[in-house]
Amino acid sequence: MTTALALEYIPRRMEELGYGKNYYIRFRHLVLQAGELLELEAYNQFYIMVEDAPVSISIISDFGMYDLSFGKTNEQTYEHQGLIYINNYATTANHLRFIQVIPKHLKTEEKK
Secondary structure: OOHHHHHHHHHHHHHHOOOOOOEEEEEEEEEEOOOOEEEEEEEEEEEEEOOOOOOOEEEEEOOEEEOOOOOOOOOOOOEEEEEEEEEEOOOOOEEEEEEEEEEOOOOHHHOO
16 A cells, blocks of 8 residues: 555545544554564554555554565455554564554544
8 A cells, every 4th residue: 555545545444434534543563683582552542554564574553464474364464453563574673654544532522
């Protein structure tokens, strides 16, 4: 998924989920060192990957997985939520780019 496609997709996705325009976005550029395992807690957020990850990167979350080296999957997931595990199997650093979508938690009177 490209950044342009993600920026087109996010408003529709948030509308589907009932948030409308009540969310923030952040661009996240993660740098994983050789052999690093990163855990992200994103239970009330969405991470949308905006470019293909290197083959040596594995991403597993409550929404699915993205791992080009794993031959037994028939789908790569670009949207992640919940507890996200990102593993860099390479012997060098790798970069990942996401758009983080954070829904606003509005008071009842603000939702109207």
